[in-house]
Amino acid sequence: MKICCIGAGYVGGPTMAMIAKQCPEIAVHVVDLNQSRIDAWNSEKLPVYEPGLYEVVAEARQRNLTFSTRVDDAIAEADMIFISVNTPTKTFGVGAGRAANLEFIEKCARQIARVSTGHKIVVEKSTLPVRTAEAVKRILASAENGATFDVLSNPEFLAEGTAVEDLLNPDRVLIGGESKLAIDALADIYANWIPRERILTTNLWSSELSKLTANAFLAQRVSSINAISALCEATGADVDEVARAIGTDSRIGPKFLKASVGFGGSCFQKDILNLVYLCEHFGLREVAAYWEQVVSMNDYQKRRFAEGIVRTMFNTVSDKKIGVWGFAFKKDTNDTRESAAIYVCRDLLRERARVTIYDPRVSEKQIRADLIASCSDMQGVVSEHDRKLIENNVTIAANAYEAASQSHAIVVMTEWDEFKSLDFAKVYASMQQPAFVFDGRNLLDHDQLAKIGFDIHAIGKSL
Numbered sequence: 001m002k003i004c005c006i007g008a009g010y011v012g013g014p015t016m017a018m019i020a021k022q023c024p025e026i027a028v029h030v031v032d033l034n035q036s037r038i039d040a041w042n043s044e045k046l047p048v049y050e051p052g053l054y055e056v057v058a059e060a061r062q063r064n065l066t067f068s069t070r071v072d073d074a075i076a077e078a079d080m081i082f083i084s085v086n087t088p089t090k091t092f093g094v095g096a097g098r099a100a101n102l103e104f105i106e107k108c109a110r111q112i113a114r115v116s117t118g119h120k121i122v123v124e125k126s127t128l129p130v131r132t133a134e135a136v137k138r139i140l141a142s143a144e145n146g147a148t149f150d151v152l153s154n155p156e157f158l159a160e161g162t163a164v165e166d167l168l169n170p171d172r173v174l175i176g177g178e179s180k181l182a183i184d185a186l187a188d189i190y191a192n193w194i195p196r197e198r199i200l201t202t203n204l205w206s207s208e209l210s211k212l213t214a215n216a217f218l219a220q221r222v223s224s225i226n227a228i229s230a231l232c233e234a235t236g237a238d239v240d241e242v243a244r245a246i247g248t249d250s251r252i253g254p255k256f257l258k259a260s261v262g263f264g265g266s267c268f269q270k271d272i273l274n275l276v277y278l279c280e281h282f283g284l285r286e287v288a289a290y291w292e293q294v295v296s297m298n299d300y301q302k303r304r305f306a307e308g309i310v311r312t313m314f315n316t317v318s319d320k321k322i323g324v325w326g327f328a329f330k331k332d333t334n335d336t337r338e339s340a341a342i343y344v345c346r347d348l349l350r351e352r353a354r355v356t357i358y359d360p361r362v363s364e365k366q367i368r369a370d371l372i373a374s375c376s377d378m379q380g381v382v383s384e385h386d387r388k389l390i391e392n393n394v395t396i397a398a399n400a401y402e403a404a405s406q407s408h409a410i411v412v413m414t415e416w417d418e419f420k421s422l423d424f425a426k427v428y429a430s431m432q433q434p435a436f437v438f439d440g441r442n443l444l445d446h447d448q449l450a451k452i453g454f455d456i457h458a459i460g461k462s463l
């Protein structure tokens with residue numbers, strides 16, 4: 001059997017590497033238009049940082065896993081084609097700022113229709129608005145060379161930073177479709193390493209909608225605990241204690257109750273906005289407003305954090321050095337998409353702070369590109385003023401100590417483990433006084449820091 005995956009990103013690369021590892025008899029060909037991404041997948045330095053991923057890729061690459069830009073060939077040869085391209089929020093036209101941009105999905109479907117012969121199974125791996133498969137089916141039906149298709153929805157639930165573990169041992173695999181034969185063909189692949197009872201099958205629309213719903217529920221939990229964090233700060237309650245107290249109720253459960261400076265990542269916001277757009281499209285105004293609030297709360301949390309820094313530092317951070325620890329949207333990934341750090345740094349820069357950023361996995365190029373993008377309007381235009389601020393007031397440090405040295409404040413944006421075991425007496429001695437710490441992840445030992453002399457502030461705590 002031959003599989004092709006269009007899109008060698010954070011999902012396509014790791015998912016296909018896992019299939020290739022677990023099914024040595026299946027030839028897996030991952031293709032992308034982006035030559036440098038493909039080159040990186042073929043190199044020692046993969047484009048995606050995930051613990052354990054290199055080992056999986058390296059093992060399969062010399063056997064049954066290929067990365068290339070030969071999209072037409074890969075489609076033509078495959079029995080099953082996964083579409084794992086990006087589905088970002090539209091930035092133009094109808095639905096701008098809300099709807100998913102399905103341009104890349106549609107281009108894939110048209111390319112598959114053009115190149116295919118015989119019968120193929122097309123699998124939607126990307127996260128898509130419910131009923132996208134209808135459009136995909138219609139496009140595929142226009143194939144002129146007699147090719148026939150089954151379309152399946154098989155959304156991915158992996159989280160970044162734990163992708164390998166999630167792929168190895170998923171809570172469930174979801175397959176939506178119309179043809180039992182096609183569903184079985186895909187289920188048989190996963191059954192090579194996943195117990196059958198964890199492979200759920202549904203109709204196409206339930207599968208598509210379950211993915212958006214899962215992300216909406218997860219993000220809602222973060223926004224819910226973050227909303228409570230604001231109340232904790234106002235009342236003397238401690239958000240970690242509240243989370244523990246409610247999380248022991250088996251109906252609520254302990255996971256995903258960690259208050260933070262706001263959720264990031266490429267999907268939560270995009271998928272909720274997409275859900276909101278869908279609800280509006282179907283005239284469900286109240287439902288749309290309900291879910292939109294999850295995103296508004298997240299924006300509030302990021303803004304509230306940045307404003308709190310300015311307020312605490314005597315209402316001005318102008319010309320003060322702020323050391324930022326972490327830029328990725330969570331630990332153990334090099335992904336910065338929608339990271340809260342981007343927006344907090346932007347707000348501090350607009351307050352004229354001098355920001356020195358350290359992240360163990362994110363490059364300077366990426367950080368600067370993200371900050372520029374955060375200052376741009378929908379058309380990508382950035383004011384000269386913002387551009388200068390980013391050019392002149394942003395420095396990238398080689399380690400956490402360097403970021404902290406001579407700074408007026410340290411801001412913890414990502415929960416990297418290495419930040420927990422630093423020599424804080426050394427950090428303190430290198431800083432300006434009073435030495436402020438703003439812990440956006442409740443990562444550090446606040447009692448220990450207070451004893452050293454830090455003026456410590458944290459999410460959902462009145463320290």
Ligand code: NAD
Binds near residue numbers: 009012032125266
């Ligand atoms: P990504 O941007 O990292 O990767 C997408 C890749 O598709 C890019 O490399 C791009 O060059 C390529 N591409 C786009 N159009 C193409 C075309 N016509 N032909 C060939 N290649 C093309 O995106 P991602 O993070 O991997 O996400 C992909 C999808 O999976 C999205 O719908 C996302 O919502 C969903 N998803 C992502 C995650 C995650 O953790 N990132 C988890 C679950 C689901």
Ligand code: UGA
Binds near residue numbers: 218255
């Ligand atoms: C999330 C989902 O967890 C995956 O199931 C889904 O497949 C994926 O989105 C997707 O569709 O892209 P991911 O965004 O990679 O995965 O990472 P999460 O662990 O969900 O974290 C998202 C954000 O929420 C991070 O910024 C994280 O720091 C934040 N978060 C998470 C909190 O602030 N508190 C928590 O308790 C949990």
